[in-house]
Amino acid sequence: MRHALCPLRSYESMGLQHIPVMVEEVMTFLKCGSGCTYVDATLGGGGHASEILKRTAPDGVVIGMEWDGDALAEAKNALLPFGERIKIFRENFIHLPDLMKTESVDGILLDLGLSSLQVEKEGRGFSFKGEGPLDMRMDQRMHQTAADLVNRLSLGELEYTLFHYGEEGWAKKIAKAIVYEREKEPIETTQALRKIIHRAIPRRFHSRRIDPATKTFQALRIRVNGELENLGKILETGWTLLKKGGRMCIISFHSLEDRMVKGAFRKLEKEGTMRILTKKPVTPSEEERERNPRSRSAKLRCAERV
Numbered sequence: 001m002r003h004a005l006c007p008l009r010s011y012e013s014m015g016l017q018h019i020p021v022m023v024e025e026v027m028t029f030l031k032c033g034s035g036c037t038y039v040d041a042t043l044g045g046g047g048h049a050s051e052i053l054k055r056t057a058p059d060g061v062v063i064g065m066e067w068d069g070d071a072l073a074e075a076k077n078a079l080l081p082f083g084e085r086i087k088i089f090r091e092n093f094i095h096l097p098d099l100m101k102t103e104s105v106d107g108i109l110l111d112l113g114l115s116s117l118q119v120e121k122e123g124r125g126f127s128f129k130g131e132g133p134l135d136m137r138m139d140q141r142m143h144q145t146a147a148d149l150v151n152r153l154s155l156g157e158l159e160y161t162l163f164h165y166g167e168e169g170w171a172k173k174i175a176k177a178i179v180y181e182r183e184k185e186p187i188e189t190t191q192a193l194r195k196i197i198h199r200a201i202p203r204r205f206h207s208r209r210i211d212p213a214t215k216t217f218q219a220l221r222i223r224v225n226g227e228l229e230n231l232g233k234i235l236e237t238g239w240t241l242l243k244k245g246g247r248m249c250i251i252s253f254h255s256l257e258d259r260m261v262k263g264a265f266r267k268l269e270k271e272g273t274m275r276i277l278t279k280k281p282v283t284p285s286e287e288e289r290e291r292n293p294r295s296r297s298a299k300l301r302c303a304e305r306v
């Protein structure tokens with residue numbers, strides 16, 4: 001349902017739409033019921049939040065956090081019909097404890113990574129498929145872009161970034177190629193970087209299924225946005241905001257994140273503060289993978305406060 005106050009150029013009108021992942025699974029784990037309060041710490045297009053709001057009617061509340069100004073506008077629009085039951089903040093989710101103060105909630109959802117709205121908009125520079133500025137900031141108020149990293153990091157730091165955040169086996173070669181090329185002219189666009197990566201990795205090692213630029217783009221995006229550091233912080237503090245029996249659901253999209261979630265939940269279980277509800281991560285059904293190919297790498301883990 002769209003509200004009359006829709007901006008003229010909404011993402012939907014541009015043919016862009018984010019399909020929320022594993023909605024039924026998330027709703028089941030969150031045990032949505034009327035009168036409950038949830039935090040959606042990664043609001044995106046508002047897909048999961050709107051489902052929570054529907055299932056917690058008539059008086060459930062969602063506190064939504066999103067740091068991307070474009071996504072925030074989209075989510076506000078999509079969630080307008082829920083009126084006062086949705087409270088939206090443009091914040092990095094690491095600030096959740098300050099925002100909540102002493103209030104506790106029935107559940108927290110983190111759906112990590114990018115929304116399709118961000119990936120598909122060329123001007124944001126997240127995708128190597130189109131041409132765009134090498135930006136990659138999710139929060140447009142941040143200062144450092146991917147172009148800044150590519151053009152300013154030392155050879156060693158570049159190699160470390162590609163290896164550590166992208167698990168890129170060709171990190172050294174790609175870093176060297178970047179440093180060589182940027183001495184001729186700054187690397188400013190997604191396609192300029194993609195070409196450098198393609199040339200740096202010997203052709204016989206190019207996969208037909210996965211673009212050779214995939215890992216480098218992932219690494220830069222993670223570093224620009226401090227994604228692992230943010231996840232680490234919320235894993236340390238998020239559980240303290242849950243009521244007894246309250247649940248934390250985390251959907252991750254790559255092994256670096258999933259490993260962190262698994263490790264943090266295990267530690268909390270050992271300490272006796274949380275109980276793990278997903279011994280193995282839950283993954284999307286075959287039907288969902290086909291309907292929404294972006295869901296393929298999603299892994300859902302959930303734990304409950306004891």
Ligand SMILES: C[S@@+](CC[C@H](N)C(=O)[O-])C[C@H]1O[C@@H](n2cnc3c(N)ncnc32)[C@H](O)[C@@H]1O
Nearest residue numbers: 020042044045046047048067092093111114115
């Ligand atoms: C996968 S999307 C979420 C999609 C959402 N669940 C839906 O159904 O539409 C992830 C969103 O989280 C946001 N995000 C990522 N890290 C964040 C952070 N540290 N603080 C706030 N928002 C963040 C991104 O900007 C993006 O819009």
